[in-house]
Amino acid sequence: MYCWETRLTNEDSNRIVRPLEWGFDWVEDFIDAHGLREKLFGGRDPESLSRFEAEDAMAALNAEIVARSDAFFGYEKPTDYVLEERYPQLFPTNVRPKTLANDAEWKRKAETGEIEKAQFLRFTSPVRTKYPENDLVNARWYPAPAEKMAGKPKQAIIVMPQWNADAFSHNVLCSLFNRFGISALRLSKPYHDIRRPAELERSDYAVSANLGRTIAACRQAVVDIRCCMDWLEEQGYEQFGVLGTSLGSCYAFIASAHDARLQVNAFNHASTAFGDVVWTGQSTRHIRQGLEEAGLTQEGLRTAWASVSPFSYMERFATLTDKQVLVVHAKYDLTFIEAYSLETLKHFSRLGINYESKVLPCGHYTTGEKPYAYLDGWFLGSFVYRAFRAAARRAIPPSASAPSGREMARHATP
Template sequence: MYDWDARLNAVSTNRVVRPFDWGLEWTRQWPTAARFPQNGHDPHGYLKLLNQAGLEDSDEFFGYRTPSDFVLDGNRLRFTSPVKTPYSENNTVHGQWFPAAQKPGKRRVAAVVLPHWNASAQQHGALCAGMAKFGINALRVSLPYHDYRMPAELQRADYAVSSNLARTIDATRQAVIDTRCCVDWLEQQGFESIGIVGTSLGSCYAYLASVHDPRLKVNVFAHCSTYVADVVWEGLSTQHIRQGLESNVTLEQLREAWDVISPPNYVERYAQMGKKPLFLYARYDTTFPTRFSEQVLAKARELGFEHRAVALPCGHYSLGEAPFKFMAGYHIVNHLKRNL
């Protein structure tokens, strides 16, 4: 199984080792930066300060104004992201809409679907179509710097997660805010119960969005892990990013630099929110190393909040291959169907 995942990982031959950068210019639009100017702080100290301030008031950090330009054209939803970046392509959010037939007397339910890192515009479409067949309206959202939002200079979604530390935070903040905007749109359409499904990087985004949005009551996290820094440092698919990091920062410094986007820092809050999560993970995962997934579940048991956990006998990449993708699809749809 490990060999199969290694072969699937090796299919991508266009990974680039990019230079390290603190990326402090990406912090200027953060609400924390307005309250804490850099002054004499060194880059690491300043980014650490902004992370601490963001954690202290994460509702402010992930706060936003609802867009006023939602447009549904056929099955494509578009709107302007509240987070402005230097890339015009990335500033427009794209969602693919998979409507379900509405049965009389049934509640109108929907779920936001956040794909994995470097997903193409077509991927996760089959899952969304399957959800719609079972009565769950699905909105597949393009992540920042992905597919329709990818800057012309890129072949991969390198700006979503990279050795540019503050840009990685900014992309995550944008993903969380864009997701919450999608929930706003679904509410405007009259949906009464809304869930979220995230896979891999999309799972991290989904968790952060759910922590900061009580409307997302039913959650599916396909691949779950702990600190973003640890996943990037150890994960098979992010070794090219580590190469750009390790001569400039230690793992501990990287954790501090990415604290505000790391799920473990919000788990106590999540435990009090009465969510209905499904944690779906792979027993032979070398990208989100399995022991990290097991730590997530151990913490859930320790805190005693309601959850379901499913371990599939595959790796990270092979979860997207037959027969495991069908097994995952069954568990995802079943969890949503039972709880929305």
């Protein structure tokens, strides 16, 4: 399994080693809004700080973000929501011949009208970056059929795939949820697919050796999730969930820790510390190389990214009641190593969080391979079905009927 996982990880030849950048400018609005320049930089230009001074300043900044996380992940509701129709595109992040051929075929089908247009929710993210294309949020809309939603509260789930996912990743799950009467918004993470700047082949700016930009990407993702729920509420939806995979799992957890509306939570590959995953993960070794060459250590990186780490918000998450939680991890994961996933479960147990745990007998990349993709899909699909069904039962009279377990199994068959 380790050999298979390593081979899949090494298939991508376009990873770039980038040098360490502190990136304080990516969160300067927060720094200035809370009068932190003197405290962090002693009145100096951040660019003039030594490596050790900058590391101390980054640690202090993260502590401030965690202490003021309501403000950091707060936002003003967008006013420019719009549903647009366009042909789906793949937006690949690797340069494998098979992938590029697949991308070309989808473009050909769009040009000849062989495929149907899809609906996408677009709006301007309240968190602005230096890339206008990234700031225009994109979420493919999968509304459930009206007959499937009848007799229960309107339910919707926000789906966030893994880092460097193409635009088709997790779409099958969204279609599955529709069969359960659950609408889905498949959200493109910052710097992914149509939001990716033209200068990139991969979604590198979501996680990179620029520490501040990585923090800002997480902030934007969390706020975008919450904005999607605002739009769903405008459409009459009443109960909400979120499903995140890998990096999407981190974003989903932090969003849920800051928003009580997210009742159904599926975390597909989970860990405690953002920095530990990047430092030890097989698929992020190029990022570690750039950081290590500048003298940063694993402990330093853990502190530098504490504000985007689930462990910083676990107590907060635990205080929000009525959350139903699934945690899936892989036994032979070389990207989110199992020790960190087990640490997550220990924290959940210690805090009294009601969760289900499922273990895949594979690795991180092999989760997307048969038969493990089917097993993962069953874990996620069956949990989302049961969790939303339980939420509906709490909101409707006991006499109202709900689909049987047999019907659920029939719908979820791969």
